[in-house]
Amino acid sequence: MRQILAVTAGLAVLAASACSAPAPPRSDAPPVTPAGPATLPAPTGPHPVGTIALYLKDISRPDPWNLDADARELKVTLWYPTEQRDGQHAPYMTPKESELLLKGTGIASAPYDTLSKTRTNAILNAEPAGKKLPLVVVSPGFTKPMSTLTSLAEDLASRGYVVAGIDHTYESYATTFPDGRVAECLACDSDTDPGFGTGTVQGRVADVSFVLDQLPSKWDDSSLIDRSRIAMAGQSLGGATALAAMVKEPRIRAGIDMDGTTYARIPKSGFSRPFLFLGSPQHVPGGRDTSWERDWKLLTGWKRWLVLSGAEHQSFTDGPLMAGPLGITPAYGVLPAARAAELTRSYVAAFLDQHLKSKRQALLDKPSSRYPEVTFCPATCGPS
Amino acid sequence: MTVLRTAAAVLAVLLAAACTAPTPPRIQAGTAGATACTPPHGPREPETATTIDVIEQAYFCILGNYYSGATLDARSLLTVGFLALTQEINRDGRDVPDAIMPALTGDRKADWAAFETAYRKITDQVPDLRDKLAVVTLEAIVAALGDNHANWTHDVKRPLDYYDGDGYGLGLEANVDVSQADGDTPRVALAPLFVTTVLGGAAQAAGLLPGDVIESINGTPPFFDGKATPAIAALYPEYPKVRPVELRLLRQATGRRWTVTLTPGPYERDLAALQVVRSKLLDDDVAYVRMTGFAPDSANRVLKAITRLRTGRTLSGVVLDLRGNSGGSPAEATRLLSAFVHGKVTAYQCAVDGKCSTSRTDDTVQLLHLPLVVLVDQGCASACEHTSAAVKDLRIGQLVGTRTAGVISGPARSYLLANNTLLTFPDRHHLGPGREVIDRIGVPPDHYVPLTPKDAAAGRDPALAKALTLLHK
Numbered sequence: 001m002r003q004i005l006a007v008t009a010g011l012a013v014l015a016a017s018a019c020s021a022p023a024p025p026r027s028d029a030p031p032v033t034p035a036g037p038a039t040l041p042a043p044t045g046p047h048p049v050g051t052i053a054l055y056l057k058d059i060s061r062p063d064p065w066n067l068d069a070d071a072r073e074l075k076v077t078l079w080y081p082t083e084q085r086d087g088q089h090a091p092y093m094t095p096k097e098s099e100l101l102l103k104g105t106g107i108a109s110a111p112y113d114t115l116s117k118t119r120t121n122a123i124l125n126a127e128p129a130g131k132k133l134p135l136v137v138v139s140p141g142f143t144k145p146m147s148t149l150t151s152l153a154e155d156l157a158s159r160g161y162v163v164a165g166i167d168h169t170y171e172s173y174a175t176t177f178p179d180g181r182v183a184e185c186l187a188c189d190s191d192t193d194p195g196f197g198t199g200t201v202q203g204r205v206a207d208v209s210f211v212l213d214q215l216p217s218k219w220d221d222s223s224l225i226d227r228s229r230i231a232m233a234g235q236s237l238g239g240a241t242a243l244a245a246m247v248k249e250p251r252i253r254a255g256i257d258m259d260g261t262t263y264a265r266i267p268k269s270g271f272s273r274p275f276l277f278l279g280s281p282q283h284v285p286g287g288r289d290t291s292w293e294r295d296w297k298l299l300t301g302w303k304r305w306l307v308l309s310g311a312e313h314q315s316f317t318d319g320p321l322m323a324g325p326l327g328i329t330p331a332y333g334v335l336p337a338a339r340a341a342e343l344t345r346s347y348v349a350a351f352l353d354q355h356l357k358s359k360r361q362a363l364l365d366k367p368s369s370r371y372p373e374v375t376f377c378p379a380t381c382g383p384s
Numbered sequence: 385m386t387v388l389r390t391a392a393a394v395l396a397v398l399l400a401a402a403c404t405a406p407t408p409p410r411i412q413a414g415t416a417g418a419t420a421c422t423p424p425h426g427p428r429e430p431e432t433a434t435t436i437d438v439i440e441q442a443y444f445c446i447l448g449n450y451y452s453g454a455t456l457d458a459r460s461l462l463t464v465g466f467l468a469l470t471q472e473i474n475r476d477g478r479d480v481p482d483a484i485m486p487a488l489t490g491d492r493k494a495d496w497a498a499f500e501t502a503y504r505k506i507t508d509q510v511p512d513l514r515d516k517l518a519v520v521t522l523e524a525i526v527a528a529l530g531d532n533h534a535n536w537t538h539d540v541k542r543p544l545d546y547y548d549g550d551g552y553g554l555g556l557e558a559n560v561d562v563s564q565a566d567g568d569t570p571r572v573a574l575a576p577l578f579v580t581t582v583l584g585g586a587a588q589a590a591g592l593l594p595g596d597v598i599e600s601i602n603g604t605p606p607f608f609d610g611k612a613t614p615a616i617a618a619l620y621p622e623y624p625k626v627r628p629v630e631l632r633l634l635r636q637a638t639g640r641r642w643t644v645t646l647t648p649g650p651y652e653r654d655l656a657a658l659q660v661v662r663s664k665l666l667d668d669d670v671a672y673v674r675m676t677g678f679a680p681d682s683a684n685r686v687l688k689a690i691t692r693l694r695t696g697r698t699l700s701g702v703v704l705d706l707r708g709n710s711g712g713s714p715a716e717a718t719r720l721l722s723a724f725v726h727g728k729v730t731a732y733q734c735a736v737d738g739k740c741s742t743s744r745t746d747d748t749v750q751l752l753h754l755p756l757v758v759l760v761d762q763g764c765a766s767a768c769e770h771t772s773a774a775v776k777d778l779r780i781g782q783l784v785g786t787r788t789a790g791v792i793s794g795p796a797r798s799y800l801l802a803n804n805t806l807l808t809f810p811d812r813h814h815l816g817p818g819r820e821v822i823d824r825i826g827v828p829p830d831h832y833v834p835l836t837p838k839d840a841a842a843g844r845d846p847a848l849a850k851a852l853t854l855l856h857k
Contacts (some may be wrong), residue, residue: 067692071810189688190659190685191663192679193659194658195548195659196548196549197549198655199658202655288427368833
């Protein structure tokens with residue numbers, strides 16, 4: 001019992017520091033004047049990109065967070081290739097969502113609607129194009145709306161993937177439903193409970209299975225999807241969800257965890273579908289998080305563990321791209337936003353091309369002189 | 385301490401990945417003053433070996449910041465540290481002829497210099513023991529404070545195959561809990577020893593049930609002449625202990641006597657049961673809320689749960705179940721109390737010179753205006769006792785169960801040492817609303833309702849039954 005208060009005090013400190021973004025204010029740095037709104041980097045694939053939002057309702061289970069909701073409602077955002085080059089670009093998020101996200105994250109260095117002004121590349125409700133397209137389910141980090149992974153989603157769609165991004169309701173600062181309701185982060189109350197990560201990921205896995213069940217009937221163009229080629233990727237708790245969903249869900253053939261501590265029990269007999277750990281230097285063997293080391297031994301199929309020097313927890317999201325508009329000075333030595341986006345897009349696409357499109361990718365075989373930031377673990381990396 | 389250590393580790397990992405925003409620390413940072421120890425800031429780097437320099441830092445950190453640091457006789461700390469050092473050398477089957485306590489004068493700096501000189505001379509002669517000697521010396525110095533909120537957190541390890549939410553040990557809880565078994569709380573342990581909860585792991589696999597009486601542990605009776613024996617501590621092994629524990633059991637309902645051997649290990653726990661705040665409606669008119677810790681936001685979670693259960697009906701009252709609540713933030717305790725009373729002092733935090741600051745109710749919290757019964761037991765510690773004492777003293781409600789832990793010396797503050805270990809202790813001591821000492825004494829229930837093995841076996845909860853009776857009077 002002696003440690004009771006010590007533990008709590010330690011927790012407060014950890015909570016304050018375990019996350020990499022936003023950068024703390026530095027007294028010795030000159031104040032940054034917020035730049036204009038962000039423009040997401042252009043997608044690198046050959047196709048223009050369309051996007052549409054779907055709203056699904058799972059009446060087979062109550063919402064895990066809202067005890068008064070007897071069904072689980074989900075917003076799913078699809079990104080897909082299109083031939084349509086003109087039209088209205090999809091909004092990044094609503095002004096209200098921007099406000100709730102910035103307030104929740106404790107950022108007050110720019111007007112609260114700043115993120116809603118971000119310019120995206122996808123055409124809203126554009127006609128999809130292509131056939132037999134592989135599908136990538138994407139899950140964001142805890143408290144983050146799915147839109148914080150838009151740069152990656154748009155890029156994958158331009159390369160010929162359908163991306164289904166899930167907003168896990170009440171696990172994000174803001175999810176807007178068609179009737180105008182904005183679901184806030186009910187789960188944030190309990191995020192220090194023991195077993196919170198494990199339980200939340202279990203709920204997210206149910207979300208993923210439900211989305212896979214519903215896509216054929218709820219999206220008019222779902223016949224474009226090759227349902228034998230499904231992968232999943234996510235950042236932080238979303239990455240943990242990718243691993244957990246694969247273990248539970250035979251429809252998912254390959255998975256990517258970007259910098260997320262993992263929670264799912266991989267069977268002791270091993271797990272053989274392809275998996276990519278893509279992380280910041282916190283996730284080296286012997287580092288602060290030991291979950292990847294635990295899981296690595298149980299992954300018996302194709303696997304890679306790549307660590308990006310200079311990366312932070314948010315380097316795999318749109319977060320760094322927003323630093324300028326938000327008037328935040330990136331910490332010294334951190335990967336520049338454009339470079340972080342390029343690395344994330346390149347390695348995620350290489351993995352998916354190899355495992356869903358059967359195109360061998362040299363990038364995944366060994367270190368590349370084009371991307372010297374990338375280290376292959378555990379063989380050639382140690383504790384930072 | 386197993387549970388708490390595990391909890392801390394779990395949370396550290398969770399927060400490392402799952403969180404996004406810096407949360408303002410709930411507990412105020414201590415004033416480091418002239419001493420070279422500061423509150424931790426940022427992620428903790430890997431620990432390095434404990435050295436004499438770390439012990440020096442801790443010694444001056446205590447003298448500069450601890451509750452009675454300004455007035456205590458520093459010689460007592462050094463003497464106890466030196467004793468531990470010599471005992472550890474002896475434990476290794478050796479001795480050092482020069483291991484003689486240096487003469488101390490009462491001058492804190494000069495005494496440290498003398499201690500350090502002697503320490504270096506001794507440890508140079510047993511270099512293979514150097515790291516271990518430093519650890520036992522510092523452990524002894526911290527223990528010498530005799531303060532249940534003083535602790536040195538170091539060398540925290542967990543199994544590699546550990547998952548968030550897992551427990552470690554035999555997978556059971558008994559009526560004599562881990563802090564009674566370790567002597568952390570002075571609460572009296574009463575015979576017989578019996579299982580209260582099967583959490584999972586080896587106990588579950590062996591088919592143990594609540595109410596099973598434990599007649600012996602590794603061949604030793606748990607009670608001798610009515611007094612608890614140290615054998616009970618074996619029920620709560622911490623990682624990395626793996627030695628199997630043999631229990632002789634009696635199931636009273638059937639008269640069956642048998643022996644099981646349980647091997648400690650990590651085990652999966654029921655995730656729903658791990659939620660810090662859980663609530664349900666009882667008898668259609670009582671809001672029952674169980675709270676296992678005063679974690680960030682926990683007071684608001686309790687109040688939200690009551691408001692939700694109240695919607696569309698008239699409640700007779702609230703049962704707040706604080707049994708096994710290991711404490712946490714005093715601010716959460718005060719916030720929770722503020723929903724039941726305004727304009728009152730819920731506790732005093734007093735410096736060694738007798739000057740006290742007060743924890744006043746937050747009168748912006750809306751009053752519930754509902755009768756309250758609080759369930760307490762020997763596992764209710766720290767902020768839980770802050771709450772219980774205020775409920776009793778301020779006549780907010782009634783306490784049902786057994787006396788609280790008496791583990792509430794004062795709100796702890798943390799300091800980072802040079803080898804990335806954490807030193808924690810209070811700078812003030814806690815007093816109840818009537819300026820009474822709660823530490824060690826605990827808070828007695830208004831209605832004494834202990835649990836019996838028969839109740840446990842039958843799944844009965846006599847304390848809860850008493851609470852409902854009181855609310856329905």
